[in-house]
Amino acid sequence: MTASQPLRIGILGAANIARAFTAACAPSQEVMVAAVASRGLDKAEAFAREVNIPRALGSYEDLLADPDIDAVYIPLPNSMHAEWAIRAAEAGKHVLCEKPLALNASDARAMFDAARMHQVKLREGYPYLAQAQTAMLRAWLAEGAIGTVRLIRSTFSVLFAGPCCMDTAIM
Numbered sequence: 001m002t003a004s005q006p007l008r009i010g011i012l013g014a015a016n017i018a019r020a021f022t023a024a025c026a027p028s029q030e031v032m033v034a035a036v037a038s039r040g041l042d043k044a045e046a047f048a049r050e051v052n053i054p055r056a057l058g059s060y061e062d063l064l065a066d067p068d069i070d071a072v073y074i075p076l077p078n079s080m081h082a083e084w085a086i087r088a089a090e091a092g093k094h095v096l097c098e099k100p101l102a103l104n105a106s107d108a109r110a111m112f113d114a115a116r117m118h119q120v121k122l123r124e125g126y127p128y129l130a131q132a133q134t135a136m137l138r139a140w141l142a143e144g145a146i147g148t149v150r151l152i153r154s155t156f157s158v159l160f161a162g163p164c165c166m167d168t169a170i171m
Contacts, residue, residue, distance in 0.1 A: 008034040008070045010063045010093075012084055014047035015075035017098060022051040033073075037063035060084060064091040071121075074098060082107035085122060089114040094121040 009031055011018050022033050033053050038044035041058030048056040057063045063072065064087060071094035074084050082102050085095045095115065101124040102108040115122035128134050140146050 006030055006032045007094075008032055008068055009073055009096075010035040010037065010057075010066065010069040010071070011053070011073045011075065012037055012060050012063060012088075013074070013076045014038045014043055015098075018047070018073070018075045019051055021073055021075065022053065026052075035063055035066060035069060060087075064088055064093060069093060071096065073125075078103060082111055085111045086114040089118045089120050089122065092118055092120060096123050096125055098125045100124075 006028070007030060009025065011021070011033060014036060018036070025031050025033050033051075035055040035057055036044050036048050036051075036053045037057040037060050038047065039059065041056065044056035044058060047053070057066070063069060072084075072088045074081055074088070074095060074097040076084060076098075078100055081097050081100070085097050085101075088095045089111070095111075097111075102111060111122055141149065
């Protein structure tokens with residue numbers, strides 16, 4: 001990756017959430033989804049065609065071995081996060097892992113240890129860290145504009161536009 005070249009991301013798996021990730025990356029000049037890998041080439045190819053990813057690979061190992069991939073996005077089942085994040089770090093790939101990062105503290109420590117050892121970044125997919133309101137809050141805190149923080153209460157909500165599986169209304 002150079003200053004003029006976008007970060008080339010590979011996706012491990014064809015999970016449904018990877019469709020939203022790919023769509024969110026599409027307008028960016030700084031990142032591009034360059035490949036997707038699945039446990040079978042047919043599934044990877046179908047997913048790549050559907051969401052306009054240029055390359056499909058038939059195994060996660062092939063994606064990690066690809067020198068044209070700078071980072072991986074891991075939307076795999078939670079029980080697979082630690083294994084594949086560690087393997088990605090060992091392959092020299094930066095890692096964006098879907099939440100939860102790990103199933104337990106021991107796995108999380110192993111993941112961060114591998115990232116440090118191989119000098120790559122490991123991040124959990126919480127979008128609020130990069131959102132404008134979070135940057136503004138951090139600036140206010142740094143300036144002392146809102147005084148001494150003694151308590152923080154936070155709510156995360158999502159407005160669903162389609163049918164919902166819950167019996168209660170979403171506000």
